[in-house]
Amino acid sequence: MSRRLNSSAALNARINGASIERLVFLINFKQKFIQMFKLDFLNSVLMIKQRKILISTDNAATTKFLKFFTLEPDDSLALAVLLDAHKKGRLKIIGITSTFGNTDGNTSYQITKKQIKFSGLNIPVIKGAINSGQNNSKAADFIANKIRESKEKIILVGLGPVTDFAAVFRKYPELKENVDFFIVRSGPYLVKKYWYLFSFNAFKDIESAKFIFQLGGNKFSIGKEIFSITIKNEVVEEIQKIKHSMMKYIARDLKKWNLQNKIFPIKGYFSRKGNMCPWDLIWVMYLVEPNLFKVVKENNHCSLNIKSREIFLESIIKRLKNWDNPK
Incomplete structure (x- = not known):
């Protein structure tokens, strides 16, 4: 028993x-x-x-340094993809603000206005911060008003330093509740402390970058994979064949940019053997084709990892070529 x-x-x-x-x-x-x-x-x-988005950009397309060297064209390509999605009703751009970074804030403003004019779209462009830590730009007021007025939550897209975004939430912290999420560039995640500061945009205004990443709410960013997509000269030639006036305007210096990457060792390293790295264009693709990414939840943000580089690059080219498609 x-x-x-x-x-x-x-x-x-x-x-x-x-x-x-x-x-x-x-x-x-x-x-x-x-x-x-x-x-x-x-x-x-x-x-x-259809989601509402506000974009801050340090657009430097067609800008020359020392009358010969061209500055980064990636913001203009990122805008081209987002503007195409706006035109097709996939998302709604309710405003674009300029900022400093790749070039000075005034030049960025003029270039962005010209690109929007060539696009044929009616989207307001507002002049933003011209130096780090600025808290009183027209763009900051514009962003705050748009967030406050909107009945829906807004996505904030940072293609440059996040100075104007930080200015808004320092002054009106309650407005973060009306933001769906931020999508910005970050540093490599292998840097354990302040990893988000290890990027060009963050270095331009470290305090604002730190403020935004420590702010509550959802943030989507991309780190080391920023180097994984490159555009070869053969692809540049495809882009330069696009006949739309806006694409002709922003693509005319792409070959020169690739040449610079081959001449200068640092640019050659980061842009992979002289092929252009389209930087800001990469993470904005999440807004128009999220299935290209695997989203990994980190401590205080979502990391965007590219599933297939080949398919990703094909999608970029397809969306840029849409500018020759009237439908």
Whole structure:
């Protein structure tokens, strides 16, 4: 009788132990599933619902340094993709603000206005900060008013230093509740502390970058994968064949930019053997084709990882070529 009781107790203990393990597994699985569902759901919403976005850019297309060297054309290409999505009703750009970074703030403003004029779209362009830490630009007031007036949450897209975004939320911290998420450039995640400061845009205004990344709310960013997509001269030639006046305006110096990357060792390293790295164009693709990315939840942001470089590059070229398609 005693043996039977002992055997029964041991069996019950094993069953209970297995039940606890199964329960722990189910709880962990549920948490992971919920997180995956949230990210997949956000991707689905981005694909089917027109979202409102505000863009801050340090656009430097066609700008020359020392009368010969051309400055980074990536912002103009990023804008071209977003403007195409706006034109097709995939998203709604409610305003673009200029900032300093690749060039000075005044030049960025003039270039962006010209690009919008060539696009044929009616989108307001507002002059933003011209130096780090500026808190009183017209752009900051414009952004605050747009966020406040909107019945829907807004996506903030930072293609340059986030000076104007920081100015808004320093003055009106309550407005962060009306922001869906930020999408910006960050540094490599292998840097454990202040990883988000290890990027060109952040270096231009470290305090503002630190403020935005420590601000509550959702943030999507891309780190080391910024170097994984390059545009060869053959692809540049395809882009330069696009006949739309806006594309002709922003693409005319792309070959020269690739040449500079071959001449200068540092540019050659970061842009992969002299091929252009389209920097800002890469992460804005999440807004128009989120399924190209795997979204990984980090501590206080979502990391965007590219699934297939080949498919990603094909999609970029396709969307730029849309400017020759009237539909």
